[in-house]
Amino acid sequence: MTTIRLTMAQALVRYLAAQRTVVGGREEALFAGCWAIFGHGNVAGMGEALHAAGDSLPTWRAHNEQAMAHAAIAFAKASGRRRMMACTTSIGPGATNMVTAAAVAHVNRLPVLLLPGDVFANRLPDPVLQQIEAFHDATISANDCFRPVSRFFDRITRPEQLLASLPRALQVLTDPAECGPVTLALCQDVQAEAHDYPEGFFAPRVWRHRRIRPDEDELREAAARLRAARAPVIVAGGGVHYADATDALRAFAERHGIPVAETQAGKSALPGDHPLNLGSIGVTGTSAANALAGEADVVLAVGTRLQDFTTGSWALLGRPGQSLVGLNVQPFDAAKHDALPLVADAQAGLEALSAALGDHRTQAPFAARIEAERARWEEAARAALSPTNASLPSDAGVIGAVRRATGPDAIVVCAAGGLPGELHKLWTATDPGSYHLEYGFSCMGYEIAGGLGVKMARPDREVVVMVGDGSYLMMNSEIATSVMLGLRLTIVVLDNRGFGCINRLQRATGGESFNNLLEHARHATLPAIDFAAHAASLGARSEAVTGLGALEDAVRRARDADRTTVLVVDTDPLASTDAGGHWWDVAVPEVSEREAVRRARGDYDAALERRRGGE
Numbered sequence: 274m275t276t277i278r279l280t281m282a283q284a285l286v287r288y289l290a291a292q293r294t295v296v297g298g299r300e301e302a303l304f305a306g307c308w309a310i311f312g313h314g315n316v317a318g319m320g321e322a323l324h325a326a327g328d329s330l331p332t333w334r335a336h337n338e339q340a341m342a343h344a345a346i347a348f349a350k351a352s353g354r355r356r357m358m359a360c361t362t363s364i365g366p367g368a369t370n371m372v373t374a375a376a377v378a379h380v381n382r383l384p385v386l387l388l389p390g391d392v393f394a395n396r397l398p399d400p401v402l403q404q405i406e407a408f409h410d411a412t413i414s415a416n417d418c419f420r421p422v423s424r425f426f427d428r429i430t431r432p433e434q435l436l437a438s439l440p441r442a443l444q445v446l447t448d449p450a451e452c453g454p455v456t457l458a459l460c461q462d463v464q465a466e467a468h469d470y471p472e473g474f475f476a477p478r479v480w481r482h483r484r485i486r487p488d489e490d491e492l493r494e495a496a497a498r499l500r501a502a503r504a505p506v507i508v509a510g511g512g513v514h515y516a517d518a519t520d521a522l523r524a525f526a527e528r529h530g531i532p533v534a535e536t537q538a539g540k541s542a543l544p545g546d547h548p549l550n551l552g553s554i555g556v557t558g559t560s561a562a563n564a565l566a567g568e569a570d571v572v573l574a575v576g577t578r579l580q581d582f583t584t585g586s587w588a589l590l591g592r593p594g595q596s597l598v599g600l601n602v603q604p605f606d607a608a609k610h611d612a613l614p615l616v617a618d619a620q621a622g623l624e625a626l627s628a629a630l631g632d633h634r635t636q637a638p639f640a641a642r643i644e645a646e647r648a649r650w651e652e653a654a655r656a657a658l659s660p661t662n663a664s665l666p667s668d669a670g671v672i673g674a675v676r677r678a679t680g681p682d683a684i685v686v687c688a689a690g691g692l693p694g695e696l697h698k699l700w701t702a703t704d705p706g707s708y709h710l711e712y713g714f715s716c717m718g719y720e721i722a723g724g725l726g727v728k729m730a731r732p733d734r735e736v737v738v739m740v741g742d743g744s745y746l747m748m749n750s751e752i753a754t755s756v757m758l759g760l761r762l763t764i765v766v767l768d769n770r771g772f773g774c775i776n777r778l779q780r781a782t783g784g785e786s787f788n789n790l791l792e793h794a795r796h797a798t799l800p801a802i803d804f805a806a807h808a809a810s811l812g813a814r815s816e817a818v819t820g821l822g823a824l825e826d827a828v829r830r831a832r833d834a835d836r837t838t839v840l841v842v843d844t845d846p847l848a849s850t851d852a853g854g855h856w857w858d859v860a861v862p863e864v865s866e867r868e869a870v871r872r873a874r875g876d877y878d879a880a881l882e883r884r885r886g887g888e
Contacts (some may be wrong), residue, residue: 274402274471274472274473275471275472275473276469276470276471276472277424277469277470277472278467278469278470279465279466279467279468279470279656280318280321280322280432280464280468281318281323281429281432281435281459281463281465281467281468282318282319282459282464283321283322283325284320284432284435284464284468284470284474284475284535285322285388285439285457285459285786286307286319286322286323286325286330287318287326287433287475288395288435288439288474288475289303289307289359289386290302290304290326290329290330291442291476291477291478291479291482292304292443292477292478292480293473293478293479294355294356294362294479294480294481295355295481295482296352296353296356297695299387300360300447300479301356302330302356302479303356303357303812304328304330304356304357304358304359304386304445305331305348305352305356305358305444305729306331306332306333306358306359307323307330307331307332307333307340307342307358307360307361307388308332308333308334308335308344308345308358308359309323309332309333309334309359309360309361309362310334310335310336310338310341310359310361310363310367311360311361311363311415312362312364312365312367312390313364313365313390313401313402313461313714314362314363314364314365314367314368314389314390314391314403314461314729314865315361315362315363315364315367315388315389315390315459315464315667315684316363316684317397317460317461317462317464317465317501318390318459318461318464318465318611319361319388319390319464321362321404322464330707330758332753333358333758334757335722335748335750335751335754335780335856336751336753337370337722337748337750337751338360338367338368338370338371338753338870339370339371339373339374339718339722339748340362340370340432340718340721340722340748340750340754341360341410341722341751342375342377342378342385342387342545343374343377343711343716343718343719343722343723343725343726343748344358344554344722344725344729344751344754344836345357345358345359345360345374345385345709345710345726346374346377346378346381346385346520346723346726346773347686347709347719347722347723347724347725347727347730348385348726348727348730349383349384349385349726350381350383350686350709350726350727350731351380351706351709351726351727351730351731353515353517353706354449354452355482356510356730357384357385357386357446357504357714358385358386358726359385359386359387359388360385360386360387360388360457361388361390362388362389362390362405362850363389363390363523364389364391364392364401364403364414364415364416365402365403365404365405365415367389367390368389368390368391368415368416368419368458369415369418369882371387371389371417371419372418372419372422373453373615373716374716374844375387375422375423375456376422376716377711377714377719378422378453378454378811379422379423379424379454380454380713380714381511381538381711381713381714382452382453382454382511382515382578383452383454384447384452384454384455384602385451385454385455385623386442386455386457387419387423387455387456387457388452388455388456388457388459389416389456389457389458389459390405390429390461390464391414391416391429391459391460392414392460392461393428393460393461393462394431394460394462394463395462396411397886398479399503399527401461403415404825406793408465414428414458414713416428416456416458416878419454419458420455420456422454423453423456424445424452424454424538425441425442425445425455425456425493426455426456426457426458427441427442427456427457427458428457428458428460429457429459429461429463429620430460431460431462431463431468432467432468433464433468433470433487435470435498435603435693436470436474437470438457438876439457442455442457442653443480446778447480448483449482449483449485449515449516449530449603449618450485450555450602450603450604451507452632453601454876458830466686467672470514471524473549480524480571480586482517482622483618484516484518484618484621485602485617485618485621486617486618486621486625487600487615487617487621487622487625487626488615488616488617489546490841491613491614491615491616491644492615492625492626492629493629493721494550494613494625494779495573495598495600495613495615495629496626496629496630497612498571498596498598499529499531499571499598499626499628499630499633500569500633501571502569502571502635503570503635503636503639504565504568504569504570504571504635504639504642504745505531505569505570505571505635506532506533506537506551506562506565506566506569506571506573507522507525507526507531507532507533507534507572507573507574507575508533508534508536508539508566508573508575508577508579508583508590509522509533509535509536509539509542509543509555509575509576509577509704510535510536510538510539510573510574510575510577510578511536511537511538511539511576511577511578511653512576512577512602512619513539513542513575513619514539514541514542514576514705514706515576516576516602516617516619516620516621517620518575518576518618518620518623519542519618519705521619521623521624521627522542522543522575522582522619522623523543523549523621524549524621524623524627524822525624525626525627526543526549527549528627528630528634529550529627529630529633529634529635530549530634530635530639530640531573531635532549532550532551532565532643532698533547533549533550533551534551534552534553534554534558534559534562534565534566535550535554535562536553536554536555536577536583537553537557537582537693537697537710537713537750538710538712539575539576539577540553540697540700540702540703540708540710541703541704541705541707541708543766544702544703544704544865545633545700545701545702545756546701546702547886548628548643548644548647549643550647551565551566551643551647551650552698553668553697553698553853554583554584554587554589554693555582555584555585555589555590555841555855556567556581556582556854556855556856556857557582557590557693557695557697557698557853557854558585558697558698558853558854558855559650559654559696559698559852559853560649560650560653560852560853561646561647561649561650562644563585563589563853563854564857565642565643565646565819566590566848567589568642569595570595570596571592571596571597571598572590572595572596572597572598573593573596573598573600574590574599574600574601574612574621575600575601575619575622575623575860576600576601576602576619577598577601577602577606578601578606578609578713579583579606579609579610580713581857581858582704582857583780584610585855585856585857586856586858586884587610587856587884588855588856588858588880588883588884589855590610591610591611592884593596593688595788596613597609597610597611597612597613598612599612599613599614599615600614600615600617600619600622600626601614601616601617601619602616602618602619602630603616604616607736608709611657612811622656644686644687648695649824650852651715653852653853654698654699654852656852656870657669657673657698657852658670658672658673658676658699659673659871660674660821660822661717663845663848665843665844665848665850666820666821666842666845667775667844667845667848667850668691668692668695668767668844668848668849668850669695669699669848669849670821671697671701671739671765671767671821671824671842671844672696672699672739672838673699673821674698674822674824675737675739675765675823675824675828676700676701676809676826677825678825678828678829679737679828679832680735680832681703681704682707682734682735683707683734683735683736683737684706684707684709684727684731684734684735684736684737685700685707685708685709685737685738685739686709686718686720686723686724686736686738686739687709687710687711687720687739687740688710688711688712688715688716688718688740688744689711689712689715689716689717689719689720689721689737689744690717690743690772690773690774690775690848691741691743691773692739692740692741692774693710693715693773694774694850694854695849695850696708696710696739696799697710697712698850698852698853698854699850706731709723710722714823717743717744717747717748718744718747718748719744719748720738720739720745721737721738721739721740721745721748721749721751721752721755721762722748722751722819724736724737724738724755724762724764725751725755725758725760725762728755728760728761728762729760732760734792736762736763737761737762737763737764737765737828738762738764738765739762739765739767740764740765740766740767741766741768741769741772741773742766742767742768742769742770742771742804742816743771743772745766745804746812748812749808749849751810752762752808752811752812752813752837752839753765753811753812755813755836755837756811756812756836756837757812759836760837760863761834761835761836761837762837762838763828763831763832763834763837763838763840764808764813764837764838764840765824765828765840765842766804766808766839766840766841766842767843767844767845768794768802768804768841768842768843769790769840769843769844770791770843770846771789771790771791771793771794771844771846772789772790773790773844773846773847774788776789776790776793776846776847777846777847777849778859781873781874782859782861782870782873782877783861783867783869783871783874784869784870784871785867785869790846793857803817804817805839805841806843807819808841809839810837812836812837813836813837813839814834814837814838814839815838815839815840815841816838816839816840816841817840817841817842818840818841818842819842819843824840824842827840828840856880858880858881860872860873860882861873861876861877
């Protein structure tokens with residue numbers, strides 16, 4: 274057996290560079306590179322190995338460890354999970370900074386390879402700089418924080434362990450059902466240790482997308498339920514995109530006359546103007562989707578993990594008398610809430626289910642209801658998106674202005690706060706992947722870094738990031754990275770002077786405005802934050818605009834800019850779209866001295882009773 278002597282870090286980098294994938298019939302590198310912020314614990318071992326790799330595994334420098342992992346996650350999502358990135362950090366705060374991002378990837382079932390440095394395996398210099406010491410367990414390090422938010426975790430304490438660990442890591446990263454973050458904690462002394470690795474270990478390998486076909490008995494029962502359904506509805510989730518099943522979904526819906534509602538991850542699975550697209554579902558859903566989902570006797574949930582915003586906290590979906598069919602590649606998700614599982618890849622499952630149904634179509638009266646509810650919602654949406662004379666525009670007004678000013682090729686990126694709800698209802702998505710929301714973990718700070726990752730995956734597309742002032746203040750550093758890398762973004766900052774979404778939720782549950790808007794937080798003076806000046810200091814073009822017309826003009830100018838543009842507009846923190854939506858289970862205190870809270874608790878108890886099927 275021919276061997277090659279390499280350090281553990283050199284072997285790791287060489288192995289990653291050899292992995293391949295197939296995208297659109299063309300073979301490409303599986304890993305588009307490695308994000309790196311070097312420090313104590315990775316600069317000597319991984320730093321030297323990545324430098325030697327050059328363009329075979331490009332190294333990308335960021336300004337924040339959490340942000341670079343968000344960018345890697347967004348890249349993988351925008352690549353349909355066919356390509357991915359790695360991230361390496363130092364052993365202490367650099368490593369733990371990525372834990373939040375690992376949770377984002379875990380919840381959203383997205384692949385990212387996290388390579389934090391770790392303590393010395395030999396323990397001779399313990400405690401080293403940045404080492405966490407557990408008095409009861411000498412094997413614990415800060416990287417154990419990654420265990421609950423990793424699909425696979427390993428600590429490399431000997432160089433030869435890579436021979437077993439790396440193939441397992443790649444199996445998880447590329448498996449449609451198990452996909453999620455992988456953490457390999459790299460002991461810093463072991464990174465530099467050499468081993469005689471088999472040369473064949475570094476032979477190129479192509480990882481192909483696995484399509485799981487449905488079980489015949491599950492398929493037969495699912496088809497029987499749909500054939501007997503009076504008013505079926507499809508709920509399309511992110512799995513539709515990851516299985517390249519958007520064409521299969523459209524063909525299935527059209528052939529059988531079944532309307533489609535979309536989750537946050539599933540939005541753009543069907544063109545927004547398609548007559549069978551009911552729009553968003555659930556807490557942030559359209560009136561059309563929620564009305565028909567509320568009446569549905571059978572719900573076919575395709576590629577969704579059915580979180581509470583989708584199900585209306587199980588008051589909209591899964592209610593008594595409604596049958597759920599879970600078409601999902603992951604059995605854990607397929608069987609949720611006593612659903613009939615149909616374990617399969619979304620494309621393979623829809624095609625097989627359509628064949629089993631033959632020429633069966635839903636009844637004509639239901640088709641008329643679809644058309645009527647769509648028309649009713651479209652009228653409400655137009656009203657919400659239209660410009661008004663209000664001194665401060667709503668989020669919906671800003672969304673309308675941005676949508677009118679962007680071309681059909683634009684990809685919108687957002688994450689937490691009130692914007693995702695408004696975008697879910699009101700943004701018209703044109704083609705698959707044109708709507709990129711992180712709402713599984715609802716992570717503030719994802720937006721700008723995520724936009725960077727999307728642009729890396731889709732450099733030919735216009736990428737528009739919409740972000741609130743709260744999220745902007747949490748993480749804005751990758752504006753500088755986008756300028757540095759020549760990856761142009763249009764970033765629209767909606768400044769409502771605080772956390773407007775949670776302030777509205779606080780008031781809706783009987784609370785007083787407290788500690789969310791800046792004016793209601795403890796302060797000696799209110800900060801006058803100049804977001805445009807700040808963005809300019811990071812190298813971006815920037816403008817502060819007043820009014821929706823000026824915003825539209827600025828968004829158009831940004832398309833022709835030579836670098837990232839940040840546009841800032843003041844908005845109303847109290848305004849939100851009344852149309853659409855559904856109840857969401859947010860527990861209200863049972864005991865309070867305040868009458869407003871007691872009233873809210875009464876409303877909450879009544880809603881719980883309705884969910885249980887009471888009068």
